[in-house]
Amino acid sequence: MQLPKEFLGGVGGSFVLIQLLFLANMGYLYGTAFNDSQRIKALKLLFVDYDHGIIGQSVKAAYSELESADFPTLTESPSIDYPSASDIQESVCKGHYWGAIYVNPDASSRLSAALASPETAETYENSQALSYIFNGAKYPAYAQTISSSLQILVQGARAGYNAVNGTAAMSKLNMTDKNIAQILLDPVSATYNDIKPTAQGVRFYYNTVTMVMVILPQFFFTMALNGISAETKIFQTFSLRKNISLRLGLSVCFTFIASLCMSGYIWAFREDWGTTSSQFGLTWMIIWLVMHLNFFIIDSATAAIPAKFMPFFILTWIIMNVSSTLSPFELSPGFYRIGYAVPAYELYQVLLDIWTHGCNPTLYRSLPILFAWWLVSMVAFLAAMRRRILSVSTKSGDPNTFNHEEV
Template sequence: MAPGKFYPKARRQRPSIHDPAVRPRRLALLKAATINLLVLQFLFLGLFCYIFGSLFQQGEHTHNINILFVDYDGGAIGNAVRTAYEQLESTSFPALMERPATSYPSTNTIDEAVCNIKYWGALYIAPNASDHLTAALGGGSAAADYDKSNVMTMVWNEARYPTTVDSAISVTLKSLTEAARVALAKADGQKMLQALNTSDSAAVAAFSDPWVLSSVNLQETSQGSRLIYNTLVIILILIQEFFYLGYVNGLYQQFQLYVSIHPHRIAIVRQVISGVYTFIGSLCTTGAIWAFRHGWHVNGYQFVITWMSLWLFAHLNFLVLDVFTIWLPPPIVPMALISWIVTNVTSILLPFELSPAFYRVGFALPAHSIFNILIDIWSGGCNPQLYYALPVLFVYEIVGLTLSTIGVYRRSHYAVLKHEADEKAIQDRIEPAVSERQDQLPTEITADGPRESETSETDPEAGGAMQRRTTVATQADQEEIMEIIRREMSRPRVEKATTSRENNGPCFDLPFSD
């Protein structure tokens, strides 16, 4: 069935594409389409290169991940770890930073060093671990009491970029301890065999499997939703603010508030509306994170602080996007939006240690600040970067509030100018039509006037009838003039709505309204 049957006007005869009148428009269309095609292609090519560049040769930057190593034992096991690290050391392996035991007199100080992000993780060997292993090889009570899990321990914080530290710290340290086991067997295997009591099963077990790497995870973060905390969660918050901004602009456009209400009242109400919306939106986001936190040990206090942090982040992004729509040309706004999203998400995809140094410009972006604040909240203060993260967010908030408020006055100014221009355009349309019609009325009355006067003197009844006909004609003319006014006013209103919408940034029709 032909679509033209349902849309008959679409089949109306139109000029040929080769018509001389169409040719200039055709060339202009091709030129505009080509320019915009190139601009968008270069924009997205640049964004792809930017985000891929942050991930480029990620493994080759793993050596920037520093791991603290403390040997409280000072024996053969520590030597085996050093030998194993010499074999594994490369750009794709974390840097093992050995420090003397005197610098960290207890294991609690190691936990604090990792918690305070002086190191990404730590590995330490328990005191007298080598002596305990040697004694266990001889069998007896020493072998029975030997605790293989109290030999090597790693300390890390899984809440700090969980998908990254799983592979960069947990996996690599396990491979290091396995390599150390082989190195110990090569270096002291003969001596250990001589001391081994083969008749004691516990001694044989200690020889074949001398240690199991223990783990002190400051904040276990193994739930599946952790994969999108630094990607889709941030993206959806940004997109959520963009869409609501469009609805707010649509609200102001629909009710023509910029030409009917004082700007300072508009600014106050606009900020209140955005604050309430982001307040509720951040609550929903935090609630969704908590609803799918299975196995994640966080409490109600952390819930509230997360909510407040996301509220600040959401509101400042609403303001930033509003500033885009106020001060940037309308065609640039979509490109600015997608660039803002990509650069912010890129700043938190990976730790800066695993990206080229150029990407440290992400320190100035709010997404990087909010993610570090969230890590600090979720891990109980084990990511102390609030000293820079909070100021960055508040700078965006204050600057955004200032520029957004000034923007209300700007929009009101241009809205009034546009309203006056539209009224003048309407007047220019109506006056010629009305004047033309009014010019015709005196001629008709003058032509009948003498006849009406003469008739009224000789025949009063005929004069009265003529007066009634003149009155009827005048009413008909008035109705015709009103129809002209209605017809002429209908066109500028459509043009005004379209032009005003283009000047107000993203503007969506309200899905539900009275």
């Protein structure tokens, strides 16, 4: 049996194009994390020394040992720039730093007094020496990296203190007192402040598979809507204005419910995550906006792109959006900062702002970008409806006949 040349050409072309499609998209996706362990140093930590004593020196000595491409960069700032711990937290909250560690006032003198006096040693708390801050809601996987790095730095400060002062102090101290001996063994520890504790099991989904769900339901609904419209000849029956009104109304209703469902399952599986009803409402609204603009984009694409090429567009659009939210841009090659212009990235930034009560202040950028996408996609949607009509008019010769495209 001899196969037609058209069949062989079509199958061969599809074979090659689909392989290239997945190769290009997965190469783009994998590229976001390529050598990211060598870029950890791009994540900045703030260090402030309110004590100006041996403990601060120990922290700096520890960092000098830890400093490498796979450890966050510790940036020291004078205490005059951060008069209080709340100023440090605000700096982390605003995104100037991924975390911060500071030496509490009089930490070194308290430690010295405890080592010199059995009575003082009995009440000494080593956790009052250092404090560190991070935001557990901001890219949860990488927030764990920040938290672990700060803990390692605290442990290094303990070892650094013993290296700098411990051996010399041992010969002068009353080592028969168990409290003094214990302090010398464990002189430095820390308290921590997680700005938004995020420990629920699904936290790793928020910036990954969840972003796919902002796009995929719109694609499925648009496919169904176009197919049903073709079967029932809605394009021929209704005028352009009625078709636009009908499809616009359906898009609003569908994305309204889809965004409610998405917000609902985020809340249903939040476990003991501290969130409020107002945060739920804001989450629902911003997801609704992004789902609606994605409906416009996909509906416009179905009018302009032949059905056999739609998978190429949808897969590429999904990969571009998801890859923009997988990891911080600091850990990806500079090219990936194109993601600033992608709706999913700005959606995630707004969600972080909502979930942390304003502790990710990017609304000045994110909301204008999202509304710009909505306006542009709305114009594209209207142009797509007009294109459908012009296409039918050209084929039928009747300007009142409306085309239906099966997608």
